[in-house]
Amino acid sequence: xxxxxxxxxxxxxxxxxxxxxxxxxxxxxxxxxxxxxxxxxxxxxxxxxxxxxxxxxxxxxxxxxxxxxxxxxxxxxxxxxxxxxxxxxxxxxxxxxxxxxxxxxxxxxxxxxxxxxxxxxxxxxxxxxxxxxxxxxxxxxxxxxxxxxxxxxxxxxxxxxx
Amino acid sequence: xxxxxxxxxxxxxxxxxxxxxxxxxxxxxxxxxxxxxxxxxxxxxxxxxxxxxxxxxxxxxxxxxxxxxxxxxxxxxxxxxxxxxxxxxxxxxxxxxxxxxxxxxxxxxxxxxxxxxxxxxxxxxxxxxxxxxxxxxxxxxxxxxxxxxxxxxxxxxxxxxxxxxxxxxxxxxxxxxxxxxxxxxxxxxxxxxxxxxxxxxxxxxxxxxxxxxxxxxxxxxxxxxxxxxxxxxxxxxxxxxxxxxxxxxxxxxxxxxxxxxxxxxxxxxxxxxxxxxxxxxxxxxxxxxxxxxxxxxxxxxxxxxxxxxxxxxxxxxxxxxxxxxxxxxxxxxxxxxxxxxxxxxxxxxxxxxxxxxxxxxxxxxxxxxxxxxxxxxxxxxxxxxxxxxxxxxxxxxxxxxxxxxxxxxxxxxxxxxxxxxxxxxxxxxxxxxxxxxxxxxxxxxxxxxxxxxxxxxxxxxxxxxxxxxxxxxxxxxxxxxxxxxxxxxxxxxxxxxxxxxxxxxxxxxxxxxxxxxxxxxxxxxxxxxxxxxxxxxxxxxxxxxxxxxxxxxxxxxxxxxxxxxxxxxxxxxxxxxxxxxxxxxxxxxxxxxxxxxxxxxxxxxxxxxxxxxxxxxxxxxxxxxxxxxxxxxxxxxxxxxxxxxxxxxxxxxxxxxxxxxxxxxxxxxxxxxxxxxxxxxxxxxxxxxxxxxxxxxxxxxxxxxxxxxxxxxxxxxxxxxxxxxxxxxxxxxxxxxxxx
Numbered sequence: 001x002x003x004x005x006x007x008x009x010x011x012x013x014x015x016x017x018x019x020x021x022x023x024x025x026x027x028x029x030x031x032x033x034x035x036x037x038x039x040x041x042x043x044x045x046x047x048x049x050x051x052x053x054x055x056x057x058x059x060x061x062x063x064x065x066x067x068x069x070x071x072x073x074x075x076x077x078x079x080x081x082x083x084x085x086x087x088x089x090x091x092x093x094x095x096x097x098x099x100x101x102x103x104x105x106x107x108x109x110x111x112x113x114x115x116x117x118x119x120x121x122x123x124x125x126x127x128x129x130x131x132x133x134x135x136x137x138x139x140x141x142x143x144x145x146x147x148x149x150x151x152x153x154x155x156x157x158x159x160x161x162x
Numbered sequence: 163x164x165x166x167x168x169x170x171x172x173x174x175x176x177x178x179x180x181x182x183x184x185x186x187x188x189x190x191x192x193x194x195x196x197x198x199x200x201x202x203x204x205x206x207x208x209x210x211x212x213x214x215x216x217x218x219x220x221x222x223x224x225x226x227x228x229x230x231x232x233x234x235x236x237x238x239x240x241x242x243x244x245x246x247x248x249x250x251x252x253x254x255x256x257x258x259x260x261x262x263x264x265x266x267x268x269x270x271x272x273x274x275x276x277x278x279x280x281x282x283x284x285x286x287x288x289x290x291x292x293x294x295x296x297x298x299x300x301x302x303x304x305x306x307x308x309x310x311x312x313x314x315x316x317x318x319x320x321x322x323x324x325x326x327x328x329x330x331x332x333x334x335x336x337x338x339x340x341x342x343x344x345x346x347x348x349x350x351x352x353x354x355x356x357x358x359x360x361x362x363x364x365x366x367x368x369x370x371x372x373x374x375x376x377x378x379x380x381x382x383x384x385x386x387x388x389x390x391x392x393x394x395x396x397x398x399x400x401x402x403x404x405x406x407x408x409x410x411x412x413x414x415x416x417x418x419x420x421x422x423x424x425x426x427x428x429x430x431x432x433x434x435x436x437x438x439x440x441x442x443x444x445x446x447x448x449x450x451x452x453x454x455x456x457x458x459x460x461x462x463x464x465x466x467x468x469x470x471x472x473x474x475x476x477x478x479x480x481x482x483x484x485x486x487x488x489x490x491x492x493x494x495x496x497x498x499x500x501x502x503x504x505x506x507x508x509x510x511x512x513x514x515x516x517x518x519x520x521x522x523x524x525x526x527x528x529x530x531x532x533x534x535x536x537x538x539x540x541x542x543x544x545x546x547x548x549x550x551x552x553x554x555x556x557x558x559x560x561x562x563x564x565x566x567x568x569x570x571x572x573x574x575x576x577x578x579x580x581x582x583x584x585x586x587x588x589x590x591x592x593x594x595x596x597x598x599x600x601x602x603x604x605x606x607x608x609x610x611x612x613x614x615x616x617x618x619x620x621x622x623x624x625x626x627x628x629x630x631x632x633x634x635x636x637x638x639x640x641x642x643x644x645x646x647x648x649x650x651x652x653x654x655x656x657x658x659x660x661x662x663x664x665x666x667x668x669x670x671x672x673x674x675x676x677x678x679x680x681x682x683x684x685x686x687x688x689x690x691x692x693x694x695x696x697x698x699x700x701x702x703x704x705x706x707x708x709x710x711x712x713x714x715x716x717x718x719x720x721x722x723x724x725x726x727x728x729x730x731x732x733x734x735x736x737x738x739x740x741x742x743x744x745x746x747x748x749x750x751x752x753x754x755x756x757x758x759x760x761x762x763x764x765x766x767x768x769x770x771x772x773x774x775x776x777x778x779x780x781x782x783x784x785x786x787x788x789x790x791x792x793x794x795x796x797x798x799x800x801x802x803x804x805x806x807x808x809x810x811x812x813x814x815x816x817x818x819x820x821x822x823x824x825x826x827x828x829x830x831x832x833x834x835x836x837x838x839x840x841x842x843x844x845x846x847x848x849x850x851x852x853x854x855x856x857x858x859x860x861x862x863x864x865x866x867x868x869x870x871x872x873x874x875x876x877x878x879x880x881x882x883x884x885x886x887x888x889x890x891x892x893x894x895x896x897x898x899x900x901x902x
Contacts, residue, residue, distance in 0.1 A: 041792040092785035
């Protein structure tokens with residue numbers, strides 16, 4: 001009996017941390033409502049949807065960032081290609097609601113149009129930074145989620161997020 | 163003599179006398195000594211003697227008297243001085259005590275006497291209390307009887323049982339010989355013996371109700387003693403014995419409407435029953451007051467119980483009646499339904515049966531017209547054609563009208579081009595009008611909307627009918643048709659005072675006026691115009707095929723469209739004006755793009771389950787593709803996701819219902835896909851809906867999408883609800899309203 005109560009308290013604690021963490025992410029602008037939409041799409045037929053999408057995003061983004069680095073390192077910079085890549089990255093990040101990444105992509109594109117290499121490099125750094133940040137945070141979030149699920153709880157983001 | 167200090171008695175002692183005196187004194191002393199002893203003994207025995215002091219006094223008195231007499235014994239002979247002294251002392255003491263006692267007794271004896279009277283008084287009181295106790299007990303008994311009787315009486319709602327129980331219980335409680343109830347007959351003129359205690363089947367004795375004795379009983383609510391020889395009391399064969407006392411009491415019979423207890427004494431038209439109670443004969447019993455009271459109370463209770471029973475009977479009767487009526491109504495309804503079904507079947511059959519030959523005639527006549535014919539033949543064929551067209555129209559009218567009659571006709575609401583409707587009508591009528599050299603003018607007001615929601619076919623029918631009539635009945639001159647949106651001042655017509663149209667944001671009232679310079683109508687005939695089969699016109703022309711149904715049908719249609727139609731005319735030869743107003747809906751608000759309108763239909767019935775709906779998603783961004791695919795899968799669709807235009811065009815099959823093309827800026831690819839899909843699926847039915855998902859929906863984008871034949875544009879980000887409504891709209895209307 002005591003054990004059960006202890007477990008429930010731990011679970012509550014975990015869930016509270018999860019919610020607070022997520023709330024902080026929203027507050028600080030790392031994520032927007034699109035991210036909570038993803039949770040709406042997760043159901044019995046698709047139980048790991050969010051994780052899968054986010055993993056895909058990570059893969060995609062890393063690939064794109066590498067491509068961007070390489071492209072900017074070229075002697076002759078192909079701005080159109082860079083624009084295309086950034087466009088892709090912008091698309092992906094907005095699909096999962098990674099707001100800051102998306103915003104940095106937007107400014108990147110502006111400088112792309114202006115064909116300003118220094119600014120583009122700076123933007124790339126920023127994009128990288130934002131990406132790493134969001135990656136860490138999302139990974140931590142998923143860790144918490146795993147812990148909660150292991151402790152017997154469930155996440156119901158949709159209700160309070162929307 | 164010796165000098166002794168003795169006292170000599172005065173008289174010489176007589177021996178005998180002295181002896182007797184001696185003995186008497188002795189006995190007196192004895193008695194005197196024993197009396198106090200007895201007193202003490204008996205007083206000790208009794209506990210309540212209040213006068214002990216008196217006793218002591220009395221005892222002392224007696225003892226002293228005894229002592230005196232005892233001492234006297236010594237004085238018969240010579241006695242010493244001491245004895246004399248003692249004697250004297252005793253005598254003195256005795257004198258004192260006895261005087262005191264005598265004085266005391268003066269006070270005490272009245273008291274003692276009054277004790278006696280008090281005792282008597284108390285005895286009387288006790289007797290009285292006993293009597294009263296007896297009375298109370300009797301009353302309590304009575305009360306118990308009443309309660310029991312009431313309980314018995316009220317425990318049933320059956321009239322017969324109530325009355326029987328009353329008689330039985332009363333008979334038992336009061337040990338009656340006979341108990342009977344006389345009820346008033348229907349006419350109210352006689353009392354009929356209805357229930358008796360001991361007769362099993364009361365023979366229907368009747369007694370006229372107007373006997374003085376009966377009136378006397380009815381006039382008071384108390385039980386009244388009546389003579390055993392009165393007609394109501396002659397229930398037993400009169401024998402030699404003395405009949406017991408008889409009492410009669412009235413029992414009010416309440417009508418259903420007399421429920422006000424306060425009214426009881428006032429109503430003079432009340433009906434009463436008579437309850438007659440007979441004590442056993444030869445018993446010398448008398449009716450006691452409490453028994454009479456019992457009888458009165460019971461009579462009241464019976465009245466109440468009877469009224470309850472009456473209510474119950476009434477309600478049961480009403481319920482039975484209702485049930486009967488229900489059954490009858492049900493039967494009538496089923497019969498009516500059968501009739502309607504039969505009629506409909508008949509109509510359906512006739513519809514087909516009548517139309518088939520008509521069509522044959524019309525078709526063949528038209529064909530015949532196309533062949534080589536002589537002018538005479540041509541004329542004949544044209545006449546045949548015209549007549550059969552008319553007949554076909556008439557058949558349609560009849561069928562329509564009968565559907566209209568029973569309200570089963572419903573309007574086919576849809577969006578249509580209002581301006582086009584008028585133009586078409588005009589085009590149809592122009593040829594006929596020009597043959598008759600009539601000029602037709604059409605004026606549409608500027609605020610008339612281009613599109614409207616309503617039953618296009620029937621509105622056209624009404625318009626044609628009205629205009630056709632105008633043309634038909636005009637030999638020369640002009641016909642003017644004007645249409646405008648009716649404002650409230652124009653909506654009210656004195657001829658139709660019950661018409662209260664209320665325009666709103668969703669609806670408007672279209673007013674159409676058709677004025678002709680024709681034959682006019684006699685004002686008296688105007689009301690008949692709209693009735694079926696009434697022909698007001700003399701058959702002056704060959705084409706007076708008014709048939710009589712046309713206007714009636716028009717009126718029905720106009721009424722269905724929540725409008726009014728009427729005709730004004732100043733008289734024969736002065737032309738006439740037909741005016742009708744119908745209610746039409748506004749279409750959805752206009753938008754700049756060329757995407758077609760869609761009427762604002764309430765969207766509560768959106769299907770939420772698109773299970774199995776095959777769709778294709780094209781997105782070159784893998785993450786976005788996955789998200790859109792997940793979204794559509796969540797809604798139940800069967801999703802095929804592709805990443806390029808080529809792949810998209812390749813995989814789309816007629817099974818797919820929607821193709822979502824995602825591009826943040828619709829580039830050449832997206833438009834190209836649309837064009838190629840149009841090429842691939844030339845038949846509209848095979849081609850899926852094509853919807854662009856884009857982050858930018860400005861005018862340019864929309865126009866481009868429209869140009870390449872897309873069915874809609876949706877702005878990203880798309881929520882689940884938005885996607886749901888997009889799919890619903892596509893599937894319901896086939897195109898997409900602007901979605902933001």
